[in-house]
Amino acid sequence: MATSVDAKLLKSTKFPPEFNQKVDMQKVNVEVMKKWIASKISDILGSEDDVVIELCFNLIEGSRFPDIKKTQIQLTGFLDKDTAGFCKELWKLCLSAQGNPQGVPKELLEAKKLELIQEKVGFSNNPVPHISF
Secondary structure, X not given: OOOHHHHHHHXXXXXXXXXXXXXXXXXXXXXXXXXXXXXXXXXXXXXOOHHHHHHHHHHHHOOOOOOHHHHHHHHXXXXXXXXXXXXHHHHHHHHHHXXXXXXXXXXXXXHHHHHHXXXXXXXXXXXXXXXXX
């Protein structure tokens, strides 16, 4: 799948040190990661783009040990200047997820806890409308 252009980009691009660590996707809760990926890509693009989202899913699910460097190169045409930041955040979450028994990144667990606490206290940014019968 990698072209000679991709191979040159792989050699010439400076990647963060986290990209040298392997992620075992069998230890990652892929469904949780898919929700994060879909949400993040939609935020970056300003709309939901199923083609780009599915491409990203395929790139990280394509093998047990995906290559985040190749993923970044493949996504650059779609996410442009946001690609490197997106891939770095994605990889950090995957690394965190594989170290968690549930396969969920601790950062996402903490964010969810905070969201639930805010809902209980009533400080939610998106208050749920109360429906009375």
